[in-house]
Amino acid sequence: MSTLGYALLSLLTRGPATGYELTRRMKRPIGHFWVANHSQIYPELARLTEAGHVEVHEEAGPGPRAKKTYTITGSGRRALAEWLPQPPAFTPRSEVALKAYAVGAADPARMAVLYEEVAADALAKAAVFERELGELEDDPGHPNFGNYAALRLGIESQRGLSAWASWLASRLRKYAGEHDGAD
């Protein structure tokens, strides 16, 4: 099964939902860490249904097609519980880091502006996460502890990114100041 399948099962542990609702749930807070759009979600839900990991309840919908509400099954819960403790796959693909690697190929003053923006954006994101965190409990027994744990990772990451971007921006600013007009 694909990671998206597990992501949908994870969302369905919070309660039954339609494909439309899952598309929205993919945004807050899980969308900060995993994104998918409806054109990916609908076919994946069909696959999960065929595999017996979810069950569908159909009703008359607002549009031309039936509204389908999905519920996670025992088989779905078991599949999720087996996948979770396995070492997470990590495919490094960070455009921020890639641009840093190539930073010498661009104008340092312009790159300083970029990293000042990156630092500010990261702090703003951290603040958003912080606000969301305030509504949750730091208790592994609470059903929303997963949201809490994921948000804490987000805050940690964004703060680290902001600190790094500030450092790089100041280095580039200083260098640009020392070398402008002279080259």
Place this chain on the structure above:
Amino acid sequence: MSTLGYALLSLLTRGPATGYELTRRMKRPIGHFWVANHSQIYPELARLTEAGHVEVHEEAGPGPRAKKTYTITGSGRRALAEWLPQPPAFTPRSEVALKAYAVGAADPARMAVLYEEVAADALAKAAVFERELGELEDDPGHPNFGNYAALRLGIESQRGLSAWASWLASRLRKYAGEHDGAD
């Protein structure tokens, strides 16, 4: 142009290379932040050549085909210099965070083991980056400053990840201790 194209141009700012060599250069240190395999790289080099961003020099190769050495052109440098200061795209897709979000659906003792491993792996990675950093200069004027900057981001990220994973592991350990046998 795709991000992979810019990644290859970035590598070529460090000097001419064959597709084979670029495949290896994609590993240390850039591969910590951006990965690609040769089956992606060869067609992309053909596209870059057609676009005029790189130039090819052909020689007799060890195998049945000619060995091709690629050099970045002025057009390639310009394309790279224009791309770099633009806000980096960020597609959140973190399996670690996704698993944290669903942590309540698995056995807490097993998940504690997972996050202890994640914490240890992250520290090990940070140590590798640290060693690579030792050979580089903290000076924007130095041609390898990009490597330095990227590695510092890697160290920052891995340390943050490790701290977070340790926190989560201890929370889960404590919870598992309080609740084992009782459920």
Place this chain on the structure above:
DNA sequence: ATTTTCATGTAATCTGTTACATGATTAC
């Protein structure tokens, strides 16, 4: 009246992974 929300799907395209395929040279 127009826009947003709810609701579901398909098609085309792009990107990325895994596997297949060839063959010389060098190291063990």
Place this chain on the structure above:
DNA sequence: GTAATCATGTAACAGATTACATGAAAAT
């Protein structure tokens, strides 16, 4: 002699993005 390294490609498949397509109900 066997394995690793150097070197380049293609094909099949999987995963993700953008665009196309429909239509009711509610809000502005």
